[in-house]
Amino acid sequence: MTFALGCIADDYTGASDLANTLAKEGLRTVQTIGIPSADLQLPDVDAIVISLKIRSIAASEAVERARDADKWLRTRGAAHVMYKICSTFDSTDAGNIGPVLDALRADAGQTSVLVTPAFPATDRTVYKGNLFVGAVPLNESPLRDHPLNPMRDANLVRVLARQTTGAVGLVELATVARGADSIRTRLEQLSASGTGAAIADAVFETDLEAIGTVALAQRLSVGASGLGLGLARGLIAAGAVRRYERLTQAQRIGGPAACLAGSCSSATLKQIARAEQTMPVLRLDPENLVSKPSETLRALNWATEHIARGPILIASSAAPDAVSRLQARYGREASGHGIEQSLATIAEGLVQRGVRRLVVAGGETSGAVVDRLAIPAFEIGPEIAAGVPMLRTFGGRYGEMVLALKSGNFGGEGFFADALAIMA
Numbered sequence: 001m002t003f004a005l006g007c008i009a010d011d012y013t014g015a016s017d018l019a020n021t022l023a024k025e026g027l028r029t030v031q032t033i034g035i036p037s038a039d040l041q042l043p044d045v046d047a048i049v050i051s052l053k054i055r056s057i058a059a060s061e062a063v064e065r066a067r068d069a070d071k072w073l074r075t076r077g078a079a080h081v082m083y084k085i086c087s088t089f090d091s092t093d094a095g096n097i098g099p100v101l102d103a104l105r106a107d108a109g110q111t112s113v114l115v116t117p118a119f120p121a122t123d124r125t126v127y128k129g130n131l132f133v134g135a136v137p138l139n140e141s142p143l144r145d146h147p148l149n150p151m152r153d154a155n156l157v158r159v160l161a162r163q164t165t166g167a168v169g170l171v172e173l174a175t176v177a178r179g180a181d182s183i184r185t186r187l188e189q190l191s192a193s194g195t196g197a198a199i200a201d202a203v204f205e206t207d208l209e210a211i212g213t214v215a216l217a218q219r220l221s222v223g224a225s226g227l228g229l230g231l232a233r234g235l236i237a238a239g240a241v242r243r244y245e246r247l248t249q250a251q252r253i254g255g256p257a258a259c260l261a262g263s264c265s266s267a268t269l270k271q272i273a274r275a276e277q278t279m280p281v282l283r284l285d286p287e288n289l290v291s292k293p294s295e296t297l298r299a300l301n302w303a304t305e306h307i308a309r310g311p312i313l314i315a316s317s318a319a320p321d322a323v324s325r326l327q328a329r330y331g332r333e334a335s336g337h338g339i340e341q342s343l344a345t346i347a348e349g350l351v352q353r354g355v356r357r358l359v360v361a362g363g364e365t366s367g368a369v370v371d372r373l374a375i376p377a378f379e380i381g382p383e384i385a386a387g388v389p390m391l392r393t394f395g396g397r398y399g400e401m402v403l404a405l406k407s408g409n410f411g412g413e414g415f416f417a418d419a420l421a422i423m424a
């Protein structure tokens, strides 16, 4: 097996977002869940995206898993590995972006690593090291109330410096806008002064193309899907990969369809409210989900009543004040993990009742669901919304299924209906 680009994603929705971008840019791409087992026959591809679930676990464990994935990719010939993080830089002062970056950088024998979460397609831009979500700095966006990693500082040089052992520098937009040579020169300066990570400003796709070109000459880069776009265009421009036309039509799979939401992002809350106008929606009791196993049974009984008549949505999602109250009572990790596992149990019950089309909202939630269903890999289908492709399972115990794993903040208000329309 040979491929041009190896990627490691810190969560599953992030992985499908990156896989979507690479496929859209013309790279034949497969998304694997964890390191592929020896007996999984992967198709011929240009890019492999290994999905890990390491965004919110202990830093030492995240480092170990990322290093194993990196080793797997390198021993199969990956000259460049991109570590995919969230476009809203989801992390805490304890990690995990910094510790993973430090470890992969040391393994790659590289001095300075380019880092950018910019992703213009979803309005994430970086200027003077500050991350903007739409028109506002990260700390003024809804991410300031994220249930697991509240983002209260928009300055990524500062944010990353608190997580890494090395110094953090900046490649300013004026430098990026002058093109690849100018970025390379700045990176060499930062490297010479021993700077371990360089946050790169980027506002437009042309900025990411220039950053991608420079990154490809190195062994490691860190960023969100915008960086993936830059790397993909760089590979095609260099003739390392021939552009492939992605499928824009999904093959029909049919059968019952369901949506599950564990994301509490403001985008997902609006999408659930909109879905209530078009499909039956069950709002779970989050307190019962954490403390009483019977809540999952209630959900599955409700689903059994409705599923034959059309798609349904089951959600644990709640507004920030309700999330805070639950966390104060049960702890942030215990409530998050408890709800994820309950939603995974509901997903498994739905699939056992014949569901083969499943939409999941939320990165951690998607991770728990996909793990419970023991899906080994996905082929990348048509795009549903920016950053969200339709995924077709590759192998696995339930046969062929289609899924959409939606990052919490992605998609328009009609996302659930949009996804179901494509996953016909």
Ligand SMILES: Nc1ncnc2c1ncn2[C@@H]1O[C@H](COP(=O)(O)OP(=O)(O)OP(=O)(O)O)[C@@H](O)[C@H]1O
Pocket: 011, 013, 014, 146, 147, 148, 262, 263, 264, 265, 286, 316, 317, 318, 322, 323, 326, 327, 335, 336, 337, 338, 339, 340, 361, 362, 363, 364, 365, 366, 406, 407, 408, 409
């Ligand atoms: N009502 C609730 N109260 C407290 N926590 C909740 C509630 N509903 C869901 N959660 C937890 O909130 C977390 C949401 O994280 P998740 O990654 O699934 O969504 P997200 O952060 O919006 O998505 P992404 O990571 O893709 O941006 C999960 O741990 C989930 O179990």
Ligand SMILES: O=C(O)[C@@H](O)C(=O)CO
Pocket: 011, 013, 014, 015, 017, 018, 085, 086, 087, 088, 224, 225, 363, 387, 407, 408
């Ligand atoms: O980059 C993003 O914003 C998403 O792919 C993601 O990682 C959210 O979990």
